[in-house]
Amino acid sequence: MTSQDAQDLNFDDFPPEVRKFRSTVREFARDEVLPRALKNDQDAADAFDWDLVQKGHEIGMTRAIVSKEYGGLGVGVVGVALALEEIAAADPGVALTFGATMLGQAPVLLSGDTRLQARFLPLFSGDDVVLACNAVTEEDAGTDLVLEQSYPHARNVTSIRRDGDEYVLNGRKRFITNAKVASFASVFGNLDGYPGATGLTCIMVPLDSAGVTRGAVADKMGYRNCLGTEIHFDNVRVPVENLVGGEAEGGPINIAQGNMARPSVAAISTGIARHALEVAREWAGSRVQGGTELWRHQMSARKLADMAAAVEASQLLYRRAAHRVDSELPAPAYEPAVAKMFADRTAIEVASTAMSLMGARGYVKSYGMEKIVRDAFGSRIYEGTPEALALTITECLYEAGDEDDPFE
Amino acid sequence: MQKFESTKQAEAVFGSLFSILAEDEAFTSALRENDMTVRLLHTKPECRVYVSADAVELGEEVPERSTVTIKMACDTADALWRGELMMPSAVATGRVRIRGKVAKVLELIPILQPAFDRYADIAGEHGIAGGK
Numbered sequence: 001m002t003s004q005d006a007q008d009l010n011f012d013d014f015p016p017e018v019r020k021f022r023s024t025v026r027e028f029a030r031d032e033v034l035p036r037a038l039k040n041d042q043d044a045a046d047a048f049d050w051d052l053v054q055k056g057h058e059i060g061m062t063r064a065i066v067s068k069e070y071g072g073l074g075v076g077v078v079g080v081a082l083a084l085e086e087i088a089a090a091d092p093g094v095a096l097t098f099g100a101t102m103l104g105q106a107p108v109l110l111s112g113d114t115r116l117q118a119r120f121l122p123l124f125s126g127d128d129v130v131l132a133c134n135a136v137t138e139e140d141a142g143t144d145l146v147l148e149q150s151y152p153h154a155r156n157v158t159s160i161r162r163d164g165d166e167y168v169l170n171g172r173k174r175f176i177t178n179a180k181v182a183s184f185a186s187v188f189g190n191l192d193g194y195p196g197a198t199g200l201t202c203i204m205v206p207l208d209s210a211g212v213t214r215g216a217v218a219d220k221m222g223y224r225n226c227l228g229t230e231i232h233f234d235n236v237r238v239p240v241e242n243l244v245g246g247e248a249e250g251g252p253i254n255i256a257q258g259n260m261a262r263p264s265v266a267a268i269s270t271g272i273a274r275h276a277l278e279v280a281r282e283w284a285g286s287r288v289q290g291g292t293e294l295w296r297h298q299m300s301a302r303k304l305a306d307m308a309a310a311v312e313a314s315q316l317l318y319r320r321a322a323h324r325v326d327s328e329l330p331a332p333a334y335e336p337a338v339a340k341m342f343a344d345r346t347a348i349e350v351a352s353t354a355m356s357l358m359g360a361r362g363y364v365k366s367y368g369m370e371k372i373v374r375d376a377f378g379s380r381i382y383e384g385t386p387e388a389l390a391l392t393i394t395e396c397l398y399e400a401g402d403e404d405d406p407f408e
Numbered sequence: 409m410q411k412f413e414s415t416k417q418a419e420a421v422f423g424s425l426f427s428i429l430a431e432d433e434a435f436t437s438a439l440r441e442n443d444m445t446v447r448l449l450h451t452k453p454e455c456r457v458y459v460s461a462d463a464v465e466l467g468e469e470v471p472e473r474s475t476v477t478i479k480m481a482c483d484t485a486d487a488l489w490r491g492e493l494m495m496p497s498a499v500a501t502g503r504v505r506i507r508g509k510v511a512k513v514l515e516l517i518p519i520l521q522p523a524f525d526r527y528a529d530i531a532g533e534h535g536i537a538g539g540k
Contacts, residue, residue, distance in 0.1 A: 067511060074511065076511060110496060110500075111496050112494075112495050112496045112499075112517055113496070114517070245494070245496050245497060245500070246494065246497060249496075249497055249500070252497065252500030252501055253496070253500060255500070256499075256500050326510060326511070327507055327508060327509075327510060328505070328506065328507050328510065329499045329504070329505065329506040329510050329513070330499050330500055330501075330502055330505070
């Protein structure tokens with residue numbers, strides 16, 4: 001191993017601007033997000049803490065992945081993932097509000113289209129917060145729009161038709177995070193003339209366009225501080241300049257976007273697990289039973305040790321995946337999928353164990369652990385279910401060395 | 409059938425192309441400001457080009473390390489420089505693979521314009537025609 005390789009593998013020594021950003025975000029999470037988390041969680045499903053999101057915007061959370069050229073922070077996927085772990089350790093719903101905005105920006109970033117970038121990316125650097133969303137999931141097509149081999153089988157996908165200098169969209173997207181509060185959406189639809197979703201095409205759609213209707217907010221079990229909503233497109237017209245990539249080239253963009261996003265989702269799951277561990281550690285350090293603190297009892301100690309090890313492993317996996325995504329084009333599929341699958345599982349297992357350590361208090365809302373457990377189940381749904389991730393991972397395991405792969 | 413018949417022919421084309429960029433102040437300044445070196449590893453046939461703010465080097469002996477490494481087939485490079493293949497599509501489908509400071513590479517694309525403008529003429533001078 002060369003010294004350069006060794007340096008690349010040190011995930012505790014981040015560039016100065018990334019360290020500074022994480023430190024700022026950590027303070028934001030501690031001072032602003034955590035104190036409001038329980039109240040916001042218990043609010044009505046469609047309540048949205050704009051004040052909190054505005055504060056996050058002011059420290060750069062809506063433009064962290066945007067390059068400095070367009071007013072962003074340019075901290076890369078590593079910087080974004082570290083920041084999202086910090087916020088998720090206070091409230092993953094707030095982390096996802098920012099993460100979903102970056103997901104909406106991702107197609108434009110990945111397009112390399114400087115005209116599109118110059119039009120959309122500076123909008124996230126103004127004084128007032130602007131949110132975005134990424135609209136893929138539909139009533140009849142979930143994973144069918146994520147796995148390339150499923151594209152021919154996708155049904156009733158939002159349609160895109162070219163009409164002169166415009167594209168016309170018709171259809172309905174479901175469970176779209178931020179759709180209720182976003183100004184823009186990156187929308188994936190199927191170009192007319194292609195079966196299923198084989199003509200998947202990505203278009204940036206201003207959500208104040210005529211024909212766009214936002215539906216009711218889903219009343220979710222967890223992640224209640226971000227809003228998931230339907231969007232309806234009824235003959236929505238957008239200029240052809242809003243096309244991302246090319247016609248029927250949305251598939252590779254969607255896949256690249258997923259690979260780019262998964263380390264950050266893994267970071268959110270890791271943040272949830274870390275939060276559960278922190279609460280459990282505090283409890284087990286102060287609660288006395290049998291004449292001594294809980295953590296001195298061997299059974300409890302084993303639980304805490306397993307939780308700590310899982311959180312550490314989860315951190316290493318997502319940071320390695322994020323580093324790979326920052327260092328390779330196209331973004332690798334394997335490491336992000338492994339990191340997300342592991343971290344999602346870790347969040348659920350650590351939260352569950354932490355709850356058991358707290359006994360009855362773990363089951364009572366006011367202690368906070370009950371919310372962590374509910375949130376823990378959310379991450380494994382979006383940006384790749386365990387089933388979809390397993391297919392991606394095993395495909396990589398069985399992938400034959402490609403003689404055309406220039407890095408082979 | 410691949411367009412490039414030999415390493416010598418590929419080096420003549422891509423060497424000339426990057427020599428043009430090496431004379432472009434915007435390009436060299438961008439490399440210098442970002443402390444960036446680029447190694448292009450063309451395949452089919454093999455053709456290695458190393459580009460820094462100070463020089464363009466060709467051949468098997470180019471430096472092994474660079475801040476960015478780009479690998480692609482010569483025919484893929486030909487299609488890219490002609491504007492027949494878009495970089496996002498080439499990257500998304502794995503025809504072009506990049507390792508290193510990815511964000512910096514994407515920022516470089518707009519300042520490659522002088523090379524895009526001249527490529528067809530340079531290729532033609534060395535017997536590489538347009539089209540498939």
